[in-house]
Amino acid sequence: MNWLTDKLGSLGAPGAWIVSHGPQATLLLATVLGGLGMWLMLPRGNAGGRRLGALLAALAGVVYGSQLVPVGSDEWFSEAVFLILAAVTVISAACTITFRNPVYSAIWFALTLLGTAALFLFQGAQFLALATVVVYAGAILVTFLFVLMLANPKGHAYYDRVSWEAFLSATAGAVMVGILSITLMKAFTTSPDAPKLQPPSAEALEKDILNTEHVAHLGAHLFSEYLIAIEVAGTLLLVALVAAVSIVGLDESSRRAERAHDFHG
């Protein structure tokens, strides 16, 4: 690593910044690589480079992941589980937006949802993990799949094979992730004068979030502190139902009127 530091030091101000902000610079590099990879992987007509893009994105993922988890700690098992779950989630999310066939996109998105559900479970949020699988993967996604299968033309439609401004949107995403991860690293690197993030004590967690009667506690909070919010959410569901029916029904009734007009006129 010494020769690298020397080389970077000879670059002047940017080199000095990289040396003094090691983890952040690495994350920035990973983000740029990932953005480039996503640009190459997005559907861009018949332009090639998808394999190179996948390679770059995978490299970016490895570099990014290496910064997240301290290497060589004694809790390697839980870290490995977390890394695998995170990798499944992120890789399937990348596949969702890069696959040309929307049916495959939807199926990859189902895998993303399963990944996030597993991440919830890893945090001890049992009810949420189950609700994500049932509501998202079970209800929302299957409905979307139905529409896709009704609407899917034979082969790949040309609008699935080209993107709007693939480069600009990949840049936007990379800038977003870059800003977020630099902020993240800054917040977690311990500088002496920074306000320290206070992790919860194991006993407190055991009493609250990680309680064995997790769902009962969640329900108790939901129906006491957040009772009005629950009522509002129920009303929202009803309003959405009415809105969905009326949107589809409006179209249907206007078509009927048109047909009647054609018939009589």
Add this chain to the structure above:
Amino acid sequence: MDETALLRGYLAVGAILFGLGLVGFLSRRNMIVMFLSAEMMLQAISVSLVAWGRFHNNWGGQILTIFILTVAACEAAIALALVLTLYRRSGKLDIVVWQNLRESSLPAYVDHEIPEELEADEKHWPKLTPAGVEPQHSERDEYHRTHV
């Protein structure tokens, strides 16, 4: 895994998921894939919320995620109704068809028709090696075959 490392990992996963959803929403033209990307951004926020909720030992994060789930279900119902209506009118899931809704000062998007996909996934049937002696064809059979 200690709590701080856990929070950092979850926030990073949330950031990446949000970025990917953003890229998908901005770049894809299929309306359904756009909505999947929007849902992906919601998932990213949920991941961060649950992580913060655990870090502060507070139920608010998980409860807000339940509300996100509710709103996502409402959004999916309305989105599906809209997509179906738009699909019925244009016969396509393409969002470019509806670009007349843009600001009047913006230039129109011109769609370059790209050539059909190369025959990369053309089916390759197995080639059978001919075996034995070719039988005699009678005139009558040949006649029938061309007229079946």
